Structures are given as structure tokens and as C-alpha cells.
Amino acid sequence: MFDCFTPEHPYRPIAGLLLFLLSIPGLCAAEVLRSANEENGLEKWHFIEGDIEIELVQRLPDQTRALLMNHAFSKTVIEQLAQGCMFQTIIRNSGKSSTGQAVAIDLTQWRMRHAGKTGNILLKEPLLASWSDADADPAAKLVIRWGMFPTQQEYLPGDYNWGLTAYGIPPGSTFDLLVSWQQGSAQYHGEISDILCAPDVDKLK
Amino acid sequence: MSLAYSTVLQIGSFMKKIILLLACWSLSTVTLAGQTLAPVPGKVVAPDFTLQDTSGKTHSLSDYRGRPVIINFWTTWCPPCREELPSMNRAWHMIEDEGIVMLAINMGEDEDTIFIFSADYPTDFPVLMDSSGEVIEQWPVKGLPTTYVIAPDGTIAYRAIGSREWDAEELLDIVRALKTSQAH
Numbered sequence: 001m002f003d004c005f006t007p008e009h010p011y012r013p014i015a016g017l018l019l020f021l022l023s024i025p026g027l028c029a030a031e032v033l034r035s036a037n038e039e040n041g042l043e044k045w046h047f048i049e050g051d052i053e054i055e056l057v058q059r060l061p062d063q064t065r066a067l068l069m070n071h072a073f074s075k076t077v078i079e080q081l082a083q084g085c086m087f088q089t090i091i092r093n094s095g096k097s098s099t100g101q102a103v104a105i106d107l108t109q110w111r112m113r114h115a116g117k118t119g120n121i122l123l124k125e126p127l128l129a130s131w132s133d134a135d136a137d138p139a140a141k142l143v144i145r146w147g148m149f150p151t152q153q154e155y156l157p158g159d160y161n162w163g164l165t166a167y168g169i170p171p172g173s174t175f176d177l178l179v180s181w182q183q184g185s186a187q188y189h190g191e192i193s194d195i196l197c198a199p200d201v202d203k204l205k
Numbered sequence: 206m207s208l209a210y211s212t213v214l215q216i217g218s219f220m221k222k223i224i225l226l227l228a229c230w231s232l233s234t235v236t237l238a239g240q241t242l243a244p245v246p247g248k249v250v251a252p253d254f255t256l257q258d259t260s261g262k263t264h265s266l267s268d269y270r271g272r273p274v275i276i277n278f279w280t281t282w283c284p285p286c287r288e289e290l291p292s293m294n295r296a297w298h299m300i301e302d303e304g305i306v307m308l309a310i311n312m313g314e315d316e317d318t319i320f321i322f323s324a325d326y327p328t329d330f331p332v333l334m335d336s337s338g339e340v341i342e343q344w345p346v347k348g349l350p351t352t353y354v355i356a357p358d359g360t361i362a363y364r365a366i367g368s369r370e371w372d373a374e375e376l377l378d379i380v381r382a383l384k385t386s387q388a389h
Contacts, residue, residue: 067282092367095241142313142338146280150347153366156243160367161348162285 030190047192051097051157052181057088058198059164061171067147071140077131081144084122085167085175085197089149095157103155104182112167114175121177122166124148171200240373242354242363251276251355252343256310256333259319264308264333266355273362273383274306274355275371278346281314281322286350289368290326296371297330305380307331312349313338356383 030049036042047054061082068078093103111118124144131141149163167175177192251274255265266274277293279286290309297307307330311319315336323332335341344353347366354363362383369376 138337139313143282145338146312146341146349147282153347155366156241158241158367159243159365160285162283162367163348 032192042198043196045192045195047179047190049188049190051093051095051099051101051183052103052188053090053092053094053160054179054192055088055090055092056165056177056192056195057090058196059086059088060198061200064164067143068140071143072137073140074135077135081166083171083200085169085171085173086164087167087195088162089165090160090162091149091153091155092160093155093157099184100157101184105153105155106180106182107149107151107165109180111178112175113178114167114169114173118178122168123151125151127166167197169197171197173197240370240376242365242369242376242379245353245361245364248358248360250359251353251361252340254310254335254340254343256335256340258331258333259316259323260331262331264331267359269306269355270359271357272304272306273357273380274308275352275380276355277307277309277350277352278312278341278344279309279350280312281318283349285368287326289350289371290328292369292371292373294328294330296377297328299372300377300380301330303381304384308333310335310340312341354380354383356386 030047033046033048035044035046037044042058042060044058045056064082064086065078068081073081091105107121107123110121112121127148128136128141128144136144147164149165150161153161155161169175174194174196177195178189179192180187180189182188251266253266255263257263266276275293277289279290281287293307293309300307309328309330310333312335314334316334319332319334344351350368352365352369353361356362363379371377
């Protein structure tokens with residue numbers, strides 16, 4: 001079959017180089033696909049580079065309100081999170097490189113650019129620590145403890161996780177997300193630009 | 206046939222082969238990566254627990270020493286948890302007579318919530334309730350769903366972060382192999 005790989009074939013070195021380059025994670029340029037769900041109109045950003053895939057799906061403030069109102073959160077906390085630009089987030093180690101290496105994510109290293117300033121994204125630990133029992137009872141805190149994305153996590157090939165990420169800016173805002181991850185001893189960086197927080201219900205057509 | 210035309214055909218044929226090769230390579234690695242279990246090194250002893258299931262029966266992990274145990278941590282509001290429950294139920298019917306135990310541990314919800322949920326996602330294996338979230342905190346779980354496979358000696362043999370198609374034979378074979386292997 002693949003007779004082009006016989007030693008005498010003139011393209012054999014090119015093919016070898018191509019396969020070699022594709023097998024090294026991080027050498028392929030990052031790809032960001034932006035799409036919209038045809039049924040509900042919610043937008044999605046899908047970042048792919050080497051073994052890592054990051055998906056951010058818009059979440060309407062009302063979706064967050066509906067989740068939180070089923071638990072004992074105060075109205076203040078419900079509005080804080082509902083209007084805090086939350087995204088359904090999926091991070092996956094696709095294992096495409098076949099190196100078998102884990103991908104390590106540390107959200108404390110991620111940055112967001114908004115309105116000319118660069119800062120940290122919201123993490124669940126400081127949020128949970130800031131709430132009294134009146135803001136959220138212990139059972140309600142479990143929803144955030146397990147519903148928001150883990151701050152640090154390691155993914156082996158085939159692993160993926162799902163959770164909420166929050167950015168603390170008003171509905172309808174845009175921001176750039178500067179992501180990073182570690183694989184083996186190498187640190188990688190990427191950017192997802194012009195992410196749009198879902199609008200609140202009063203802005204929906 | 207001119208030399209130039211012949212060269213174009215040769216390059217076209219070459220590119221087709223490259224694309225075919227890359228497509229096969231890409232497809233095979235993704236498919237394999239999707240249905241894998243990650244070995245947990247160091248023979249870490251699984252934290253014991255005692256929890257009630259939705260029918261009121263009490264289960265302790267230590268009761269199942271000597272058998273492989275699949276333990277799935279989940280909640281009803283976690284989409285990938287919902288995605289994998291049907292395949293877990295199918296897997297349970299494939300292995301229930303093979304001496305393998307399957308337990309789902311719901312985190313943080315009450316019996317009524319699980320009962321209503323089970324109308325859409327029926328499970329025939331025990332669903333345990335960790336309503337306070339105390340048990341899950343004893344395990345190295347970072348996100349949901351996370352599934353562990355416990356070896357007959359009580360150590361954690363494998364883990365899966367995210368959902369899997371649990372009725373895949375290649376995945377169940379990994380669990381079945383624990384029945385005969387002394388070491389993992």
C-alpha cells in the first residue's frame with residue numbers, strides 16, 4: 001500500500017518530517033472554533049492545540065439562577081454568580097499525540113483581558129471562603145465546590161472534565177482568555193479572543 | 206503523458222496517501238484514548254466508607270474485599286454523569302454474574318431528587334447517597350464524574366475522569382483482568 005514510503009521515493013523525507021512534527025504536542029498551531037447552537041443560540045469557543053482541548057459554552061444568567069435557586073443560596077449570591085459571566089467549560093486531553101503524557105491545568109495561572117486590564121479569573125476557593133452560612137448553607141456550597149471547575153487538575157489521555165468557570169464581568173461583556181497548561185516539562189500558552197458573555201434576560205430578543 | 210502531468214499525478218497520489226494515513230492515525234488514537242482507564246500507581250488503599258443506598262440497604266466498601274469494585278461519583282446536575290449512566294447500567298448487566306461490584310455514589314443530593322431522576326435514568330445497580338459530601342472528600346476526586354476501579358486487595362487500580370462508554374468490552378476486560386491478577 002504506502003509505496004511512497006519506500007527508501008527510493010523522493011517524498012519519503014517530507015512525509016517523515018510531517019509525521020514527526022504532528023506527533024509533538026504544541027507544535028501544531030492552536031485552532032479556535034467559534035460556533036453557535038442552532039436550537040438555543042448559545043455560542044461556543046473550542047480551543048484545540050496538541051493534546052489539549054478547551055471548550056467554553058455560554059451560560060445564560062437565568063440558567064445559573066435556575067441551578068442556584070434549587071439550593072439555599074441568598075439572593076445576593078445568586079445574582080453575584082448569575083451576573084458573573086459563567087461558562088460551561090470542558091477540558092480534555094485527547095491523547096492525539098500518542099505520547100501518553102498527562103496535561104496539567106492550573107487555573108490560578110490563567111488570565112483574562114477585559115476593558116484594557118489583565119486579571120485573574122474567578123476561582124471557587126475564594127468565593128466559598130467569602131460566603132457566610134447565610135449566603136450559602138453547607139449543602140449549597142457543595143454545588144459550587146463540585147460544580148465549578150477544579151482549580152488544579154491533571155488529565156491523562158482520554159480524561160476530560162466538565163464544570164463552570166466564572167469571569168466576574170457583566171453579562172454581554174467581551175474578554176480574551178489567556179490559557180496555559182503543562183505537559184511533561186514544557187509549559188504551553190494560548191489565547192481565546194473575543195469571548196462574549198451571554199446577555200441577561202432583559203437583553204434577549 | 207507529459208512529465209509535468211505525471212509529476213502532478215504522483216504528488217496527488219502521494220498526498221492522498223498521507224491524508225489517509227493521518228486520518229487513520231488520528232481516528233485510532235482518539236478512539237483508544239476515549240475508552241481508557243488510567244492505572245493508579247503506588248497501590249493506594251481505597252478509603253473505606255459506609256453508606257445507604259436508595260432502597261435503604263447499607264454498603265461498606267470493605268464488605269466487597271476480594272472482588273473488583275467499580276465506584277462512580279456523580280450528581281444529577283452533571284451532564285457527563287447523565288451521559289454515562291445508561292452505559293454503566295448496560296455494563297452492569299454484562300458483569301453482574303461475574304463477581305464484579307458496581308456502585309454509584311451520588312454526591313450531595315437527597316433521596317427524592319435521585320428518585321425523580323431515576324425515572325429518566327434507571328439504574329439496576331446500587332446508588333449510594335453521600336448527602337453531606339463527607340465520603341467524596343476522603344477520595345482524590347477533583348471533578349464529576351470520576352470513577353475508580355478497586356482491585357480485590359482493596360487498592361485503587363484505575364481511575365477515569367470524565368464519562369466513558371462502560372459497556373465497551375475492552376474497558377470491561379481491564380476490570381475482569383483484576384480478578385486473576387495479583388498485581389496491577
